Amino acid sequence: MVNYPDPNCTELRAALGRKFGLAAEQIVMGNGAVELIYLLMKLLQPRKVLIPAPTFGEYEIGVVCAHGQVVDLPLDRAEEFSIKAEKVVNHLPQVDMVIICNPNNPTGKLIEREEIETIIREAEETGAFVMVDEAFMDFVDEPERYSVVDLVHKYPNLLVLYSMTKFYGIPGLRLGAAFGTPRIISGMTAIKDPWNVNTFAQLAGVVSLEDEDYRVRTRVMVREAKKEFYKALLKIPGLKVYEPSVNYVFLDISGTGYTSTKLKESLARRGLLVRDCSSYKNLGADFIRVAVKDPASNRRLVEALTRLAAGKTNRGVRA
Numbered sequence: 001m002v003n004y005p006d007p008n009c010t011e012l013r014a015a016l017g018r019k020f021g022l023a024a025e026q027i028v029m030g031n032g033a034v035e036l037i038y039l040l041m042k043l044l045q046p047r048k049v050l051i052p053a054p055t056f057g058e059y060e061i062g063v064v065c066a067h068g069q070v071v072d073l074p075l076d077r078a079e080e081f082s083i084k085a086e087k088v089v090n091h092l093p094q095v096d097m098v099i100i101c102n103p104n105n106p107t108g109k110l111i112e113r114e115e116i117e118t119i120i121r122e123a124e125e126t127g128a129f130v131m132v133d134e135a136f137m138d139f140v141d142e143p144e145r146y147s148v149v150d151l152v153h154k155y156p157n158l159l160v161l162y163s164m165t166k167f168y169g170i171p172g173l174r175l176g177a178a179f180g181t182p183r184i185i186s187g188m189t190a191i192k193d194p195w196n197v198n199t200f201a202q203l204a205g206v207v208s209l210e211d212e213d214y215r216v217r218t219r220v221m222v223r224e225a226k227k228e229f230y231k232a233l234l235k236i237p238g239l240k241v242y243e244p245s246v247n248y249v250f251l252d253i254s255g256t257g258y259t260s261t262k263l264k265e266s267l268a269r270r271g272l273l274v275r276d277c278s279s280y281k282n283l284g285a286d287f288i289r290v291a292v293k294d295p296a297s298n299r300r301l302v303e304a305l306t307r308l309a310a311g312k313t314n315r316g317v318r319a
Contacts, residue, residue, distance in 0.1 A: 005199040012202045015209040016162075016177055020149050025182040028189050029205075031196045033135055033163045033176030034058050039188045040159060040178070041066035044129060046097040052083050053281035056105045056133065060281075071095050074282045080242060081107045085115035092119075092126045101133040102146060106277050106289040108245045110140065116148050124157045131159045135176075138167035138215075139222055139246040149179055156181050166247070167218065168208040173201040222247050222292060229298040233290075236302070238309045247292045250277075256309040259285040263308065270304050 009029040016027055030036035041062040049063045052073045060070050073091060075081040081104070088098060098119060103110045120130045137143050149160050159180040165171040175197065178188065208214070226244050233241045238255035253263055264276040275289040290301060 005195045007194045009197050009202055012205045015206050019209055022179055026152060026179055026185055028178050028185045029197045030176040032174035033161045036161055036176055036178040037062040039192055042191060043187045048095040049097040050091050050095040051099050054283045055101045059099045082109050083111045085118045088119050089122045092123055092128050095128055097129045098123055099131045103136050103140060103245045106280060107250045110146050110245050113146050113148055120155050120158050124155060129157045133161040135161060135163035136166055136246040152179050159184060164205055170204055173204055175201045175205050225295055226292045229292055232302045236306050236309050249290050251288050252286055253288055254286040260288050266308055267304055272301055272304055
């Protein structure tokens, strides 16, 4: 390409505006959603940020890079790591920012829209800002029950992150967006790199948003594959399978006799890659995350997990 990328991502922001009912002034594009996390922290310079754990690790890194302090909110294993609005609200007087990942990564747990609005409303009263990361929301059935994108019209203390790399299968292009008030968006725009989203990424984003057929087919395909995958995983001895809401499944493997690292290594030797979740706060060595893929790939992973779990259980050894 002989010209520099459009620094304002004009066409892409217009396409996203049509999709979400937002003005261009309420949207800023990023080189992936992670860049936007760092931009927000740089802009607001929060002193104390409440982050439920486990969740996406880049939030904490972004806070630390902005010289802020993370306040952990450990999620209860007995409650399947659900985020409870009441517990978040109780911490609001001690922090000036809250980060909510919905659906949460890596657990896939969802928090209802009404609960998130309660958090946002109470945070506005205490002067706290709320960032809601909806990176995987495109995979969710009935997203209107959970998404709060439209609430940026109502609450000046809200920013919503959106990712195009997951659902549209373009992780190498790095494409994310943030939705908020014109004031917060203009602040982030003023401090971002001028050509942070390349021309190919912008074109891919516009074309992807216009392809409604792809969107429908992908949601149907993932929904059906996820359903069968979940049923098959439930039959494996020693696994606790969390019901998936998106394109991955969260597994408690503590009953298999494996640690997450050992199981990951064993599967890798068979050409199967899974996410070892031991690096997530508040999880330890008992959890992995597996992607929902095509039926043949899903069956292959189920067969490997079944063999490994059966062999380890028979030996009664924790590796």
